[in-house]
Amino acid sequence: MAGLGGGLAAFGRCTHAVVRALPESLCRQALRSVAGPEVDLARAEREHQLYVGVLRGKLGLQVLELPADESLPDCVFVEDVAVVCEETALLTRPGAPSRRKEVEAMKRVLESLNLNIVEMVDENATLDGGDVLFTGREFFVGLSKRTNQRGAEILADTFKDYAVSTVPVHDSLHLKSFCSMAGPNLIAIGSSEAAQKALKTMQQMSDHRYDKLTVPDDAAANCIYLNIPSKGHVLLHRAPEEYPESAKVFEKLKDHMLIPIANTELEKVDGSLTCCSVFINKASEL
């Protein structure tokens, strides 16, 4: 039995991934924090297919792909609507009202996986999964425009085993816009002042000592760490073409199987690597 996530050894283990196809409405209607060039849908789809292909083909995960919903331009970013830890899934109440309906499809698929489902029904609560950093030992929840204190409290009530600390996020969309886990006990962190400040906060709040991997680009600090039984440490990170300097940093991780993935189009609408998937570890499946 892997009680309490089985500790660090089990961190990053997963059997399933939930993803969602991108709707055409994404190009024009997806929320974005900064106006900029339009998303090239075709290219975005290619990149996304590559992403899904890596999860399914290269890593052997069971990928559950939800169909796109044109009325939900941001629906590809499934991470924001569910936080799954061990056998419990918290369906969030996204901070952007236009995204609240994204939860429904996610709920169905998670139920099909027989997870314990907790729904955030409090109308005063908002929480985007992109603000939730689970380190394997504890949660950090970014308090951003999308996530509020009440949302964090509900998360804490849902995952009682773990400490839940709050981290103010000001300059970026989500907490994970500039950080993520790059390994057990290893936090990838961007170099911006805001990112470094957030890291300090997290270090102060934690009883644990995390290693940090500082990369020059905040966006590149968002990567996906998985622990796949047959592959060991796997790290999906932004491609060298996008962030060459940051890629060099990742390449120093000797123990990791590195998989560069481009995400140039979705990045235009604030999408990052972790945004596009929810990982589930179904112990019973083993």
Next chain:
Amino acid sequence: MTTEVGSETEVKKDSEQLGPDKAKDKPEEASETPGDQKSRETSSGEAQDSSVPAPTNQSSPSSQKKEKSSPESKGISRFLPPWLKKQKSYTLAEPKDEPKKKATGEEQVVEESESQALEGVAQPRKSLEEATENRQNAKAGDREKHSISSAEIQPSKEDGKETEVEEVAEKKEEKQEEKRETKEVQTAEIKIDNIPQKSPKKIKTVQCKVMLLDGTEYSCDLEKRARGQVLFDKVCEHLNLLEKDYFGLLFYENSEQKNWLDSSKEIKRQIRSLPWIFTFNVKFYPPDPSQLTEDITRYFLCLQLRQDIVSGRLPCSFVTHALLGSYTLQAELGDHDPEEHSSDYISEFQFAPNQTQEMEEKVAELHKTHRGLTPAQADSQFLENAKRLSMYGVDLHHAKDSEGVDIMLGVCANGLLIYKDRLRINRFAWPKILKISYKRSNFYIKVRPAELEQFESTIGFKLPNHRAAKRLWKVCVEHHTFFRLLSPEQPPKAKFLTLGSKFRYSGRTQAQTRQASNLIDRPAPYFERTSSKRVSRSLDGAPMGISDQSLVRDFSATGGQAAGDKIIDLEAAGRAKLKEGGREEDESPLKTPQLEFTQDGKISSLRVDGENIYVRHSNLMLEDLDKTQDDLLKHQASISELKRNFMESTPEPRPNEWEKRRITPLSLQTQGSSHETLDIVEEKKQAEFGIEETLVVDETNKGKMQVATDAGETCKVEHVSKKDSSSLPSDSSSSSSSSESEDEEVGEYHPHHRAIEEVIREEQEDEEDMKRKEHEENTQHVEAIPEGSKPVPVEHTQVTVEDLVHENTITVATEEKNLSEQIKQDVGEEKEEEQLKLNGDVSHVDIDVAPQLICCSEPPVVKTEMVTISDATQRTEISTKEIPIVQTETKTITYESSQLDGNAVGDTGVLVSAQTITSESISTTTTTHITKMVKGGVSETRIEKRIVITGDADIDHDEALAQAIKEAKEQHPDMSVTRVVVHKETELAEEDED
């Protein structure tokens, strides 16, 4: 319980009773036989602090009245703390005129109450707080309270008087030891007086109950005055537990307020009127239970955690509840047996606060997967999972932040956690915390400056009441010591101006207990794992006994009255005893009272008034009263000690509302109180009091000024000694008493005074901290940024009314050799304060001397002459104008090593840290100011010591000077003495006489 307690009390009484009133006692004794209810009542009331009710009073009503009526007794009694009074009663046998008579008359009562007296003290203490403002009134009030308000102690009243009660309790605890000793002494005396009567002493016992972790109850008989350790050892022996340092005994004041029984102190004084019912619990949750040596230890930890989980104290997710429950089943039932374990076998167990069918099914399912695990293995697995829970080992306390928002403070192995609702909003690891303190219901932590920040910050929290604040503080002190230090730290000594609680964790640290358990060499003991069924049902943290609140209430009520009565009787008590008590221990508070008495003969009632003042401000000189001057000198604290006790002398640069109270060094705080006192005094127009407080106040200024100066670390040590025989003792006594009162309100603890080596390195949070620590040791207080202004040391010497006359100030500046130029010449400026005698009122003048500024606030008549011998360019002559009555001659002599450049002033370096330490003994006040600066890449540490020796001609000033210099050298072998300033002030008249 009540009965039992009563019997104990009685026993004590008997043993303690001196003789004169035996007749009265005897009847009581007779009643002592367990069956006798009368005796019970009386004894119980008396025995228990607050719970002695009418019976005692009845026995000695006339006596009480007498005391009250007689003015003298009143006067004395007023000043005496309640407990002292008790002591007095003992002493009565000794030669005391009127008090004696009265005492003798009342001895019975007193004696009876003696045992109670300790407890009874609590009530008087309550009044102590109030007394601070108005002592006389307060004391008088105390009496009244005692007699009138036995009920105060009761929970219901606590709200209103929480503070007082808390204080009382604290005082009791802290003073227990001392009191004991004192008592013993007294008994000896008594014996002399009443040899025939005293001879056979019976040891009376009390039955106490301990709720064990497995839900069973352990009962044993304890000697009434047994310390906590005795009971704890018995329990551990009963449990066959060797690794016992992780555990402790709790007693509950009510269902919510639990207190750890201090093993180093008498039980009776801690629980007061509460029933002798305890709960055996885990006190320090080992972060890694796998490092425990014995399975039996892990088993008890498991039991504790199961309680924690079921009660909801340790929140778990559904899955974790199920998993932990399954391990519990495996440990207690063994492998799952489909035949034996029917479908509902699980529902007999409780695994979670809200247990559902679904959960039980999950538990059963998981139980099957544990096949083959031995009970010990199952326990280990249980612990491996439980230890990862975020609230594992976190002791939560309700509080409000500075904005009044409800939060929780969680004390754990790693530090202090701050929660709002369920979210962790901040965390202070032990290495980040420089100081932990509480005052009244406020709890403060001073934390290291964050990166790029220059100043430490002090964070205050508001707790529901004073008791809660103290409890939290103690828990913090204990956790820090247990988990972070290699060995416990010695309780602060009274002689260093520490105010407040002397409490320190006295048990073994985790490091020590691990070491000890490595030596455990016995076959794994057999023990039976009891079923969780039993445990789960009843247990919820609250001990059974407590549930019966009415019982408790009764106790307290009765006790209160009894205590009051006793107090009254006590007034006349003996003084010799007090003295002895003084020697015994470092725990100054107890001693204090004694000291006062000693002086009584010489001191007039007016003097007494003065005491109140002292009480407020300082703990100065609590000890050492009996010691000779030489002893005193020897006692001078080593710098390290000073540091330890005094990181607080310097005021924070910009204190905010919270910080004002807290941040200020103890001395400052003391000052505050002293000021209050002073005001009061003025209002009342009370005549005499030697005022040491001024010194403290000055210190503040000094600290700032020096920092401003420039040098890196400056230590000023001031010693003020008063030679007035009368004044000295009185001062000390008063000060000690003050400390007592302070105990209640204030407690401070510096997690980092200890040498770096002592801290367990592995557990350090970050390297930065370590590096800093080294600095920290010396630098606890960042005072102010040097402004390039000239350093102006300010000294205030206060002269006691009667005759203080001789004052020697020795300033020794020590500098690291590599800093040649840092010394300020300005330092030489000294301020002198003259004490004025006005109509019997002594007013002290605080003079802050800026380099060239002299303020004299009081009516001038004193002639002061200052002679400066030095090359220092900047020398300001300070002439004080007239101060009535006292004529003074002042000489200042400065020796400075030639190499030093006096112009360091203009040279501003970067101030790294500054610290001021003050210690005082009877005749000397030592202020050490340490400043650390970085100047042009060179780190410079400057230590300036200011020693003020006050006394009459008996003091060999030269010797004292030599001694001071010698000590300075010894303490800092790698430093060089760069400058010595001797400032001598003499009262002319006196000198003439000499």
